[in-house]
Amino acid sequence: MIILFRFLDSNKRVLKKLEKLALDVLALEDEYKQLSDEELQAKTEVFKKRLETESLDDLLVEAFATVREASTRVLKMTPFKVQVMGAVAIHQGNIAEMKTGEGKTLTAVMPAYLNALSGLGVHIVTVNDYLARREAEGEIGDLFRWLGLSVGMNHRELSADEKREVYKCDVIYSTNNELGFDYLRDHMVVYKEKIVQRNLNFAIIDEVDSILIDEARTPLIISGGERNTAELYKHANYFVIRLKDEEDYEIDIKTKSITLTEEGIRKAEAHFNLENLYDVNHVVLLHHINNALRANYIMEKDVDYVVQDGKVVIVDAFTGRLMHGRQFSEGLHQALEAKEAVEIKKETTTLATITFQNFFRMYSKLSGMTGTAKTEEEEFREIYNMDVVVIPTNMPVVRIDDNDLIFASIEAKYKALAEEITRRYKLGQPQLIGTVSIESSELLSRLLKKNGVKHDVLNAKQHEREAEIVANAGQKFAVTIATNMAGRGTDIKLGEGVVELGGLAVIGTERHESRRIDNQLRGRSGRQGDPGYSRFFLSADDDLLRRFGSDRFKRMIEMVNGKGDNKDAPLDFKMFSKLVLRAQRQIEGNNYDRRKTVLQYDEVLKKQRDIIYQQRTDVLFKDTIEESIDQMIFATIERIVFQHKGNFEEMSKAIHNFFGPKLVDLGILKTENDQYQYLIDIYQRDKAHKKELVGEKVFNDFLKSITLRVVDTHWVQHIDAMSELRQAVRLQSYGQNNPFREYQEVGFSMFESMVLNIQSDVTRYVLRAEVRQNTERVQVAKPVSTYSGKEDENTKRKPVTKSDTIGRNDPCPCGSGKKYKHCHGRNG
Structure with a gap:
């Protein structure tokens, strides 16, 4: 109080x-x-x-x-x-x-x-x-x-x-x-x-x-729609399984990474009919090849994963348990499916999401x-x-709000509803009937038709006729059945002679789980000092009451009414209305907790999204991004030198992978005291040479094009990986683990890994790709549908526009510019 x-x-x-x-x-x-x-x-x-x-x-x-x-x-x-x-x-x-x-x-x-x-x-x-x-x-x-x-x-x-x-x-x-x-x-x-x-x-x-x-x-x-990239995974797998160990690829045991050798790159270019595998246009293809390499030569069946019922299932490295519902990120899962010749899941590419x-x-x-x-x-x-x-009303509210009527059965309720609506219809009083569901509105409509009551039905579909019907719902003899939310934003003005009939009568067919929506319905009547009336008809079989002890309500009604002819009579005691109110408050609290959970999870992704979006904004708006590219490349070189210190053979393989065979003299590198600075100097000389060849502006456009392509490729895959992670951590609660903490920790680790991969890929492309005069930036994946995806995993996502899939005559996703059937659709 x-x-x-x-x-x-x-x-x-x-x-x-x-x-x-x-x-x-x-x-x-x-x-x-x-x-x-x-x-x-x-x-x-x-x-x-x-x-x-x-x-x-x-x-x-x-x-x-x-x-x-x-x-x-x-x-x-x-x-x-x-x-x-x-x-x-x-x-x-x-x-x-x-x-x-x-x-x-x-x-x-x-x-x-x-x-x-x-x-x-x-x-x-x-x-x-x-x-x-x-x-x-x-x-x-x-x-x-x-x-x-x-x-x-x-x-x-x-x-x-x-x-x-x-x-x-x-x-x-x-x-x-x-x-x-x-x-x-x-x-x-x-x-x-x-x-x-x-x-x-x-x-x-x-x-x-x-x-x-x-x-x-x-x-x-x-x-970006469901992409039919199964063929691309199959072709990458087909190429990779024909490679020869040591000659075509190198494995770094320490970091569990794998890369193509110069001979492997040459074979890839020949197989896929490319001039330069590391051209910025082939990011997608190279990504598939790298995943196929990892799937075939790093990931071990029955150690890292098992094949069960035609599906690839991850094995938890710490517990050895199968992790149903989890999926390897960034396309690795699909690459394993290609390797094991099971059905390859379509990639539902979520390009961007926000609450x-x-x-x-x-x-x-x-x-x-x-x-x-x-x-x-x-x-x-x-x-x-x-x-x-x-804000107080301009004129006092004079609407009469009657107590709820509570019936023992849903049949008794609808019979009474039809009688009440018919009675008021004969008087000419306009009525707005609020329903919770489409089913109840259609059931009531059938009953009113039998009684000869003319009426309109609105099933909460937002269209122009809705506002028109609701606007006219205050005229004499108007009966409008609408879901509780229909017609918001449109005033119901009373027609001539309606004030004398008591104004607009609002009848609710059941209580919504939110008091707010009931109040919204009730508030349609009694505007600007107009008279009005409202009442809700409930039954012990309603969804809301069923969730809070339907049998208890029935027993209480029977105690008051008995089981004779009076058993269908309604109750309008305030005590029952208070019980309903308590149930609503409890559900509102539960729903609030669920919305807070959604926000809590999205906060993790929001921090990551802010970093990526800021990086994109810098690329788009800064005159030059040379400084940030330098930082990425310096960090990658430092990582190579640090990880392979004391193992020159492994370092030289990694150097070759990033710099190519021509830039670095390995003999000099081996004798250098400061190997990091030696590699930085080589990069700076190569950069100066490229700038001299094409000019400052073209070189900067080249850097921007590479960065956007790499960042977007990894970010799109990361969004899907985070979505999969969220589905998976829900199972953690069964094992007494905190699912949100798991999501935070694993999500942070995944993001850090993505950032390192972005740095590595940008470094590789800047050092190995040729700078062209006409470097054009291309979107990694163009949006073809937008929809509000329900947080509830049981609710289907409904596209607003039709999703596209890759057809034989569409451009190939590898970025070569060729049609899919000529580039990767040889067998189909």
Whole structure:
């Protein structure tokens, strides 16, 4: 109880401050009414100029007053005091909880206008394209444009060039999905001119609870599609098994690594019809060859892995146990499958992935608005650093919220529901029927058809007709069956004569596992002081109650009703409603824990992603990356010298592998006291020679092309490896191990290994590849589908666009530029 009072006091104190600022805004109303349209519109440029010496907070009162007066003139709507209070809360980076019908859309215009004055861009995030288009191209967009700001609408169908123009706008309307996908795609481009997004400055998220809570367990994934690379693995394996020991490849026992000798390289070039295996265009092919070498000559069957039921299964090196569900990373598993002639798994190439939690936390300032957020305040504060401010309604809520009716059986519930809806329909009262599932909405629809009740059914599919149906749901005789979330963002206005009938009646067919969603449904009725009614019909057979002791509920109902003719009568005791509330709170707590776990795991990948994305950004935007390439090569040379100190034969093999046979005089190297410095000097001379041949610019483009190709190749494979690791560590909990700690430790080790591999590959290519005048950067894998992949492993991923596979006439993935059938498709 003490905590509740603290919360009430805290919210009261915040509201007092907001109200003071809102009253200051309203006090300018008469003064701004005297301004001409031109004078009012000129305020925008005046504010921009003042920002050179003042802050956004300094301009808040005048900017909001400008928007209020502009709205009065353009939209014929003047924001109320409570809307101004909500606007201030949003500007301050918090969530404004405003009931349905309180005008959240217009409220968002004030903080969006103020923050857009900085020129850094404001993103207004909606739950679907329809709502984004409605605001950007409708009256709200007109209001921004009247004030001299540019407005854009970002959607999937736009080309990269069109998106780039949209992101230059002062205010952008977009869905959360499209913003996230654009961010990921921007970190896959190979030229900085291809980037579409600007900085992530300020986001206002409409229906913030839906996007940041309900969708928080759904990572965004960009996929290169399932690649039919089985043939490439087979061809690499076919080549490798015909090589001769010592003559064609060398094994470093200490590091368990294997490389082709000069003779092996010559044979590879002849077999695959290439001029230079180490050309930057053959990264993918070389990677497959290296994996085939490791699979055949390093990995041992029944030691490192076993073949069981036609599958390659890893053997734990420490315990000797089979590690079902685990997979060797970076294509090694597929190489082993090729070696053992079992079915080669298709590679589901995840090119990029991010959770909404981590994406939206990258904004400099984040805010939101919704009708229901207070129940999740702890999560908003802990994860997003946003407080929830409950804004009072403009007019008192007079809606009647009746106690839940609880039935012993689902049949009794639906019979009573149909009778209640039919009774109100005959009176002409509009009704919104909220269901939890598509099945229940269709069952109820069949019952209403039998009763002759005309109705619309919305199964939560986001389309334009949905908003249209919901908008008309307040007319006489309108009966709308909708999943609880349908139609968010659209006001239900009452038709003529409906007030006298008691306003809109909202009937819930069962309780959702989240109180917030029930409140959202209930809040569709009773907007702006309108009358309204709400009630939920429950049964002991509902999913929610089944999870918390359905039999107990049935016994309690039987105790009250008995088993005679009265057995189907409902109960509406508050005690039962409290039990339901307790069940909801428990499930909300469980769901919060699961979302925190998702974030916890993604934090590990986020740190790695930040490093890789920063490296890519440096490559794209820096004039020269010579210094960072030098550091990579110095580190690789130091590693070679250190690992093979005292074993000149092994060192010379490694040197040959990186430098080739011509650059290093092994006789001199053997007598050198400082072998590291000798190799560095050779590299510096080779670099100077290449720069002299092609010039500074071409050489730098060559370095950038190599780095991007190598980094992207390894990063794409690392993402998949981390995904496999996460699936595997779930099994650790059965062995009393901490799965997250295992994920952290193994993931860190895998990342370190990847970084070393990137350094080694960059070194090898810089030293061995020929510099061409027309070095063109090529994406390692182009995205062909984007989807939100459910965190739950039982949920199928649904592509938004069709994934591509490699056909016989498609370009070969080895990068040779030839068609697949001519390069690697000889047998198929």
